[in-house]
Amino acid sequence: MATASVAGQRWAAVLILLVLGILSLPMAAAPFGEDDNENWIIVVAVALMVLVGLVVGALLPGLAGPNASRARGARVGAVVGVAMLVLGVVVFFLLLSGFDGA
Known part of the structure; x- marks a missing residue:
């Protein structure tokens, strides 16, 4: 039973972080899209995904393995969050440009 719970937590965490990773760049670009602030878009997106990954990993520690603590789950969640970004x-x-490029 514990293995199924860990697998479920892992899939749920990765799915949540993937959806938020896809949406984080447009969410970060919305307030920082002007000429003066456009250099902050990637920084804000990475910081956002690190924070979201920390929270998701702490709430679903099965992301880090079957016997993982909340702290280890948070650290792994932060890394997975950046990877999903x-x-x-x-x-x-690819959705915007297709396989042919810009």
Whole structure:
């Protein structure tokens, strides 16, 4: 039973972080899209995904393994959050530009 719970937590955490990773770049670009602030978009998106990953990993510590503490789950969640941001940027770019590029 514990293995199924860990697997469920892992899938749920990755799915949540993937959806938020796809949406984090447009959410970060909305307030920082002006000429003066556009250098902050990536920084804000990474910080946002680190924070969201920390929270998701702490709430679902099964992301880090079957016997993981909340602290380890939070650390792994932060890393997975940044990885899902990178994957989300790739998916977002492919949705906007297609496989032919910009």
